[in-house]
Amino acid sequence: MRDPEWFRRDEKGWKCLLCPRGCTFEPDSTALGHCRVRGLKDGKPYLPGYGECVSLAVDPIEKKPLYHFLPGTSILSTGPAGCNLTCDFCQNWSISQNSSVPTRYVSPADLAEISMEGESRGIAYTYTEPTIWFEYIADSAPLVRAGGGAVVMVSNGEINPDPLLQLTEITDAWNVDLKSWSDDFYKRHCGGSRETVLQTIRTLARSACHLEITFLIIPEENDDPVEWMEMAQWICDECGEDTVLHISRYFPRYKLRQQTTLIETLLKAKEIFSRKLNHVYIGNVSLERSDTFCPSCGALCIGRSGWLVSTEGMINGKCASCGHALNIVHEIG
Numbered sequence: 001m002r003d004p005e006w007f008r009r010d011e012k013g014w015k016c017l018l019c020p021r022g023c024t025f026e027p028d029s030t031a032l033g034h035c036r037v038r039g040l041k042d043g044k045p046y047l048p049g050y051g052e053c054v055s056l057a058v059d060p061i062e063k064k065p066l067y068h069f070l071p072g073t074s075i076l077s078t079g080p081a082g083c084n085l086t087c088d089f090c091q092n093w094s095i096s097q098n099s100s101v102p103t104r105y106v107s108p109a110d111l112a113e114i115s116m117e118g119e120s121r122g123i124a125y126t127y128t129e130p131t132i133w134f135e136y137i138a139d140s141a142p143l144v145r146a147g148g149g150a151v152v153m154v155s156n157g158e159i160n161p162d163p164l165l166q167l168t169e170i171t172d173a174w175n176v177d178l179k180s181w182s183d184d185f186y187k188r189h190c191g192g193s194r195e196t197v198l199q200t201i202r203t204l205a206r207s208a209c210h211l212e213i214t215f216l217i218i219p220e221e222n223d224d225p226v227e228w229m230e231m232a233q234w235i236c237d238e239c240g241e242d243t244v245l246h247i248s249r250y251f252p253r254y255k256l257r258q259q260t261t262l263i264e265t266l267l268k269a270k271e272i273f274s275r276k277l278n279h280v281y282i283g284n285v286s287l288e289r290s291d292t293f294c295p296s297c298g299a300l301c302i303g304r305s306g307w308l309v310s311t312e313g314m315i316n317g318k319c320a321s322c323g324h325a326l327n328i329v330h331e332i333g
């Protein structure tokens with residue numbers, strides 16, 4: 001097992017500086033951190049979750065969701081058994097908030113090898129919160145890239161700036177949740193901070209990584225159109241009007257029991273966000289098409305129906321009709 005990073009020793013014991021939780025551990029503690037994949041053993045930092053995968057599956061990359069990164073391809077997906085947030089509406093709570101979920105150890109070298117087998121074009125660290133797996137990603141992502149694969153992160157964005165910067169150097173694309181425009185929402189429902197997530201999104205927008213954002217709309221909790229307008233303006237100002245936004249439908253899961261988001265609400269949100277952003281999609285809705293149209297000439301560039309993807313209207317990431325650049329990564333390397 002490699003040495004853990006981001007732990008600092010002080011007079012009281014150890015502190016983890018990977019994420020804003022800043023878990024502290026007394027020297028003789030055997031407790032795990034809030035995320036349950038990092039902790040202390042025999043008085044030293046310890047990574048019990050290193051390489052312990054909750055799932056290994058090859059998924060369409062659109063399922064991450066990433067619509068403008070290698071569209072129409074598939075990617076090996078995995079994640080750790082834990083999370084640094086405690087969202088009471090978590091759609092994956094059985095693996096993120098469950099301390100007895102079974103896992104399987106996969107070494108970094110094995111992960112890199114599997115990630116390029118069959119249809120897979122690389123690795124997506126996803127399902128729960130991958131940034132808490134910092135050391136495993138630092139060991140496996142470069143191997144995936146060395147083999148010609150892509151590295152994708154699907155994250156809640158709750159990570160401190162220094163480790164985030166290091167991850168931007170070894171990853172290719174991110175989807176980050178922006179769960180609400182309200183910091184109070186983050187505190188009440190997630191145990192996190194909106195400012196941290198905004199800073200993460202800002203950093204990624206200025207990095208070489210491709211960035212998409214997901215916003216899960218929960219009735220009565222984050223469905224204020226005034227907040228949507230402010231969020232749209234912020235994304236446009238900080239990340240650009242071509243930033244991809246996925247508006248996702250909420251279903252009652254875990255502790256929160258609000259009703260399922262109405263389709264009308266999602267359509268209204270799409271209309272409002274589209275006033276500022278060129279690529280707004282609705283997700284988690286089976287009947288909705290999620291095509292990409294050229295913001296310049298209006299031509300259909302990518303057609304999506306379920307996980308079926310047609311890229312005939314796009315050439316080298318540009319509109320086939322007028323040549324407009326679409327903020328689409330069509331190849332890596």
Ligand code: SF4
Pocket residue numbers: 016017018019020021022023032033034035036037038039083084132
């Ligand atoms: S990464 Fe885990 S152990 Fe470290 S501060 Fe965050 S929740 Fe705590």
